Amino acid sequence: MTGRRPVCAALAAAALLAPVASGHEGGEGPDGPTPDEVEAFVERKAAWLEALGEFVDGREAGPLGAGVVFVAPAPSSEEWIESEIAGLLTVRSYGAERAETVAAAWRGCFVRGEVFPGECEVKIKTIGARRDAGGMILDLRIEVRGVEELGLPPVWQATALACASFDVDERCMKLELVSFERSQLDDPYFVERTAGVFAEEPELAELLGVGLDRLATRLDDAALSAWFGHQGIAAGDVNGDGLPDLYVAMPSGVPNLLLVQEESGRVRDVAEEHGVAWLDDTKGVLLVDMDGDGDDDVVSALGPVIVVQENAGEGPFSVTGMLRAPDEASFYSIAAARLDGDAVPEVFGTRYVATRYGDAVPTPFHEARNGPSNHLFQWRGGAWSDITEEAGLSEAGGRFSLSAQFVDATGDDRLDLYVVNDFGSNQLFERDRGVSFRAVDSPVCDPGAGMGASWGDVDGDGDLDLHVTNMYSSAGRRLAFQDSFGEGLGEEARRRIRGLASGNSLYLSDGKGGFERSEGARIEMGRWGWGGVMTDFDRDGLLDIFVPAGFLTGPEPGDL
Numbered sequence: 380m381t382g383r384r385p386v387c388a389a390l391a392a393a394a395l396l397a398p399v400a401s402g403h404e405g406g407e408g409p410d411g412p413t414p415d416e417v418e419a420f421v422e423r424k425a426a427w428l429e430a431l432g433e434f435v436d437g438r439e440a441g442p443l444g445a446g447v448v449f450v451a452p453a454p455s456s457e458e459w460i461e462s463e464i465a466g467l468l469t470v471r472s473y474g475a476e477r478a479e480t481v482a483a484a485w486r487g488c489f490v491r492g493e494v495f496p497g498e499c500e501v502k503i504k505t506i507g508a509r510r511d512a513g514g515m516i517l518d519l520r521i522e523v524r525g526v527e528e529l530g531l532p533p534v535w536q537a538t539a540l541a542c543a544s545f546d547v548d549e550r551c552m553k554l555e556l557v558s559f560e561r562s563q564l565d566d567p568y569f570v571e572r573t574a575g576v577f578a579e580e581p582e583l584a585e586l587l588g589v590g591l592d593r594l595a596t597r598l599d600d601a602a603l604s605a606w607f608g609h610q611g612i613a614a615g616d617v618n619g620d621g622l623p624d625l626y627v628a629m630p631s632g633v634p635n636l637l638l639v640q641e642e643s644g645r646v647r648d649v650a651e652e653h654g655v656a657w658l659d660d661t662k663g664v665l666l667v668d669m670d671g672d673g674d675d676d677v678v679s680a681l682g683p684v685i686v687v688q689e690n691a692g693e694g695p696f697s698v699t700g701m702l703r704a705p706d707e708a709s710f711y712s713i714a715a716a717r718l719d720g721d722a723v724p725e726v727f728g729t730r731y732v733a734t735r736y737g738d739a740v741p742t743p744f745h746e747a748r749n750g751p752s753n754h755l756f757q758w759r760g761g762a763w764s765d766i767t768e769e770a771g772l773s774e775a776g777g778r779f780s781l782s783a784q785f786v787d788a789t790g791d792d793r794l795d796l797y798v799v800n801d802f803g804s805n806q807l808f809e810r811d812r813g814v815s816f817r818a819v820d821s822p823v824c825d826p827g828a829g830m831g832a833s834w835g836d837v838d839g840d841g842d843l844d845l846h847v848t849n850m851y852s853s854a855g856r857r858l859a860f861q862d863s864f865g866e867g868l869g870e871e872a873r874r875r876i877r878g879l880a881s882g883n884s885l886y887l888s889d890g891k892g893g894f895e896r897s898e899g900a901r902i903e904m905g906r907w908g909w910g911g912v913m914t915d916f917d918r919d920g921l922l923d924i925f926v927p928a929g930f931l932t933g934p935e936p937g938d939l
Contacts, residue, residue, distance in 0.1 A: 619674055660681070685701070725757050727796065826878035848883055848905060
C-alpha cells in the first residue's frame with residue numbers, strides 16, 4: 380500500500396479540502412477557528428484526551444488540570460428512563476439537566492461501580508470545535524464498553540456526548556456531559572459459531588476466520604482486491620429444501636463459496652461441484668430465479684462481466700448469459716427485477732471506478748462525474764441486450780456507484796430504481812411504463828458518501844422508508860462545519876462536502892413519492908459504514924437497523 384491512497388469518502392472529505400480555508404477566520408462569529416487551527420489544537424490535546432480516557436475507566440490518569448468543574452446528571456434513580464426490548468436489551472438514558480461538581484458522579488455515569496479499573500475500553504472522538512471567550516470548546520463523543528472476554532461480546536456499553544471547555548492558556552476549565560445512554564445486553568443476540576458449523580471442513584473455518592489484512596498478504600493479486608473487502612454475499616435456497624443457503628464472493632485467487640445448510644446444522648461448500656467456484660475477483664452476487672422455473676440461479680459480477688448461471692437441480696449450474704460492460708471497469712453490485720412482465724428479470728449493474736480502486740480521483744470531489752457507466756441488461760430475442768440508453772438510465776452512470784435497488788419508492792405499484800453513489804448525490808429513477816425511467820428530484824437524492832441502502836416500513840404506516848448508509852467522519856465534522864471552511868466554493872458545494880462526513884440518513888415516506896428526512900432517529904453515527912440493512916433482530920415486530928462498519932482495520936489502536 381506504500382504510496383497509494385484508497386479512494387473512499389471516509390478519507391475525511393473535509394480534511395482533504397481543508398487547505399482552501401487556510402488563512403480565513405471561521406467558526407461561530409468572526410473570531411472562530413480555521414480548520415488548521417482546530418487540527419493543531421486537537422493534536423496538542425492528544426495527551427489530555429488520553430488522560431481523560433484513563434479517568435473515565437477508573438485508572439490512575441495523568442492530570443486533567445486543577446479546578447476542573449464536572450457537570451453531570453445527578454445519579455439518582457428517578458432520573459433514569461428505563462425500557463425493556465424483548466427482554467434482551469436494557470437501555471437507560473437521561474439528559475444533563477442537573478449539575479454535579481463531583482468528578483466521581485461524572486465518571487460514575489459510565490462505570491457505575493460494577494467494573495474494576497481497566498476492565499472497560501474507552502474511545503474518545505473529537506467531533507466539533509468552536510471558540511468561546513478566547514478559549515476553545517471541543518465537542519467529544521465518548522464510548523465505553525466492557526472488555527471482551529472468552530470470546531463473548533461485551534455485556535454493556537455507554538455512549539455520551541460531552542463538551543470540554545479550555546481557557547486562553549489551553550487549560551481545561553469544565554467538562555460537561557450533554558447526553559448519555561447506557562445499554563445492557565442480558566443475552567447475546569449472536570454467538571460466534573464458525574468453527575462449529577464447519578467442523579467437518581476446518582479449512583473453510585480457517586479461510587473465513589482470516590482477516591482481509593492477512594488474507595491479502597497471501598495472494599498474488601495484481602488488482603489488490605483482497606485489501607478492500609468489496610466482495611458481496613447473497614442468501615437464497617439453491618436446493619429447494621426450505622433452508623437458506625449462502626453464496627459468498629471472494630477476492631481474486633480465492634474460489635467463491637456456495638454454502639448449503641443441512642437440517643443437522645452442518646454447512647457444506649458445494650461451489651466447485653456446482654460450477655460456481657470462480658477464481659476471478661467477484662464483487663456483487665445474487666441468488667435469484669432468472670429463468671422462471673421456481674428455483675434460485677446464480678448471478679456473479681466477475682470484473683466487467685456479469686455471469687448468469689442456471690440451476691438445473693442436479694450437477695453444475697450452466698452459464699446462460701455473459702453480460703459485458705463496454706470497458707474494463709468492474710461491476711460492484713447487481714440488482715434484478717421483472718420489469719417487462721416476462722419470466723426473465725432485467726439486470727442492473729453498478730460500477731465504481733474507471734480503472735481500479737485506489738487509482739481514480741473523484742472529480743469534483745463532492746459531486747464526482749468521472750466514474751464509469753452503469754448498465755441495464757434485458758433478455759431479448761434469445762440474447763442479452765444492453766438497454767441502458769433506451770430505458771432512460773444513461774444519466775445513472777459516471778458517479779462512483781456502489782449499490783442499487785429496484786423498489787416501489789413512489790407508491791404507484793411500479794418498481795423504480797434507486798442508485799447509491801459515493802462522492803456525491805444518490806439518484807432516484809421513477810419508472811413510467813414498461814422499461815422506461817426518468818430521473819426525479821427527491822430528498823432521498825442526498826449528497827454524501829453513499830455505501831448502501833435498505834428499504835422498509837420503520838414507522839408502521841404501510842409504506843417503504845429508506846435508510847442510507849453513508850460515512851461518519853469525526854475529522855470531517857469538526858473541520859467542514861467551520862464557517863471559514865471552503866469559502867470560495869459556494870454554500871451549495873460546502874453543504875455537499877459536509878454531507879460526505881455527516882453519517883447515515885433515514886427518510887420517511889408519505890406513500891405518494893414524498894420523503895422527509897428524520898432528524899430525531901439518532902442513526903447518523905455508523906462509523907465507516909457499508910450496506911446497512913433493516914430487519915427485526917429481536918422479533919418484536921419492529922424493524923431494527925444493522926450497519927457493518929470498518930475499513931483496513933488492523934491490530935494497532937491508531938488504525939482506522
